[in-house]
Amino acid sequence: MPELPDVQVFREYLDATALHKEVRSVSVSRERDILEGVSRSRLTDELVGASLLETRRHGKYMFARLSPGGWLVLHFGMTGYLEFAEDKDAPEHWRLVLRFGENERLAYVCQRLLGRVSYTDDPADFVEAQGLGPDALSDELDRERFDEDVAGRRGMAKSTLMNQAVIAGIGNIYSDEVLFHARVHPERKLRDLDDGERSKLYREMRRVLRKAIECRAQPDRMPRSWITPCRGKEGECSACGEELKTLKVNGRTAYICPNRQKK
DNA sequence: TTCCATGTTCCGCA
DNA sequence: TTGCGGAACATGGA
Secondary structure (H helix, E strand, O other), X not given: OOOHHHHHHHHHHHHHHOEOOOOOEEEEOOHHHHEOXXXXXXXXXXXXXXXXXXXXXXXXXXXXXXXXXXXXXXXXXXXXXXXXXXXXXXXXXXXXXXXXXXXXXXXXXXOOOOOEEEEEOOHHHHHHHHOOOOEOOOOOOOHHHHHHHHHOOOOXXXXXXXXXXXXXXXXXXXXXXXXXXXXXXXXXXXXXXXXXXXXXXXXXXXXXXXXXXXXXXXXXXXXXXOOHXXXXXXXXXXXXXXXXXXXXXXXXXXXXXXXXXXX
């Protein structure tokens, strides 16, 4: 689930539920798997008595600013999400729980333990230290920058779109969706695209990610013309009726329309 | 039992 | 230097 659109939705969810409430207590489970660059005691010290003031996102990372200063950093791995509820109990596979007044709590849930919780004084420093490229929806990544940093690379289109050091935010699902709409085969070398194809790729990348956020990143809300809702099922291309096909690119399963995306 | 899954990272190699 | 393939991480469902 958690690629750029999902994380954006989590962010809006946190904004709508958990801002400006004093954190009364903090629980952490499986800290050795989940916490990165911060100890349980340090994190607890930073959070207790604080409230969350605002959130930001860079690629698949979410940042929440704490009232005394500093930022909580959340990465969701493959199976992470947030759940706010009025409930004394935490959901299964909870890894971090912030409790607020009354019975409210915000849980960071991560079944497969591939997500990470960190703390940073400055999101920009964190992004730099992680070696992340520009966020795929940022103003920073304009067409010119896209041409310089992305379109000139030697690797395959899908691998490059998924490379967080090049562009931050796109994973397996949305790389397929973007390439499908741009009509680019995932194994095409970006370098070989002509100017028109590059331009289309850039435009479709932005359009698809924005539209996915509008759909709350839920496949069942996405347009019928999209490929994402067809994952894991038999499906036909909405545009031409051709049967969708899968292949392995860099070890990941790619869905394509073999008629509209040719090598 | 085996394979697969929306994540990242590390290593060896071309 | 860049990029690829594979393995690893941990868990659970088909």
